[in-house]
Amino acid sequence: MLEALRENGFCIVPDVLEPSRVAEVRERLLAAAEASERRGVPTRMPALDPNAHNIRVFHLLELNAIFRELIRHPQALALVQGLLGDDFLISNFTANIALPGSGSMALHSDQALVVPEPWLAPWSMNIIWCLDDLHEGNGATRYLPDSHRITSLDELPADARSRLAAFTAPAGSIIAMDGRVWHTSGANITAHEERALLFGYYSVDFLRPQVNWNAVLSPEVQAELDADMRRWLGLEVAANFRTGGALLARNLGQGPG
Ligand SMILES: O=C(O)CCC(=O)C(=O)O
Numbered sequence: 216m217l218e219a220l221r222e223n224g225f226c227i228v229p230d231v232l233e234p235s236r237v238a239e240v241r242e243r244l245l246a247a248a249e250a251s252e253r254r255g256v257p258t259r260m261p262a263l264d265p266n267a268h269n270i271r272v273f274h275l276l277e278l279n280a281i282f283r284e285l286i287r288h289p290q291a292l293a294l295v296q297g298l299l300g301d302d303f304l305i306s307n308f309t310a311n312i313a314l315p316g317s318g319s320m321a322l323h324s325d326q327a328l329v330v331p332e333p334w335l336a337p338w339s340m341n342i343i344w345c346l347d348d349l350h351e352g353n354g355a356t357r358y359l360p361d362s363h364r365i366t367s368l369d370e371l372p373a374d375a376r377s378r379l380a381a382f383t384a385p386a387g388s389i390i391a392m393d394g395r396v397w398h399t400s401g402a403n404i405t406a407h408e409e410r411a412l413l414f415g416y417y418s419v420d421f422l423r424p425q426v427n428w429n430a431v432l433s434p435e436v437q438a439e440l441d442a443d444m445r446r447w448l449g450l451e452v453a454a455n456f457r458t459g460g461a462l463l464a465r466n467l468g469q470g471p472g
Pocket residue numbers: 311354355356357398399400401412
């Protein structure tokens with residue numbers, strides 16, 4: 216799977232969640248959307264989506280323990296560590312439920328949103344959790360094949376949108392996607408099918424996460440986190456010493472003193 220992710224920019228792993236677990240996560244997602252609105256965090260984002268038929272749920276890690284379990288699911292982390300290395304951070308965890316009638320958002324790569332070009336290596340990636348069967352008609356995420364090889368904006372083809380392909384995957388699958396892949400949500404042209412996806416976004420630890428977990432996570436939720444989660448969320452006191460520390464150690468070992 217890791218080879219496919221490196222080579223193609225994505226891989227699809229079926230059957231990560233069994234149907235009963237998918238149903239449970241989906242139910243908690245709908246409750247999280249309501250809780251988000253009650254807490255004053257809107258679930259409609261006119262800046263992102265062309266109409267009000269997408270439900271966006273932010274701060275999933277704060278809203279329910281089930282999302283704190285998913286973000287560290289062993290099959291997800293194996294792919295994250297395989298692509299980004301052991302020193303990664305959880306950058307964000309959000310949901311996009313595309314309801315019938317939803318449209319496609321702007322084409323983008325998630326790495327381009329957090330680091331300027333050139334994009335020479337995978338420094339971020341998504342684990343996309345499919346809570347519904349994903350197919351072109353219900354607004355499956357659309358991606359530009361081989362676009363993880365694009366290193367700067369001027370390499371993006373002018374006709375990129377007409378070259379997009381749709382991911383297809385059964386509910387319960389995860390899709391691991393290199394942060395450099397250019398993609399967008401599809402339009403949901405079905406009459407009644409909802410398309411719920413969760414986007415676990417991870418980055419190398421020298422990039423600032425998309426959200427400030429110290430501000431997002433309440434003291435109650437922070438108190439529940441173990442040492443790994445605290446590290447992956449950047450909640451410890453030390454923020455950016457690892458690379459510098461290794462460099463100093465190496466130079467101190469070799470230097471003239
Ligand atoms: O919902 C999708 O299929 C894609 C969403 C996305 O790329 C985003 O919200 O940045």
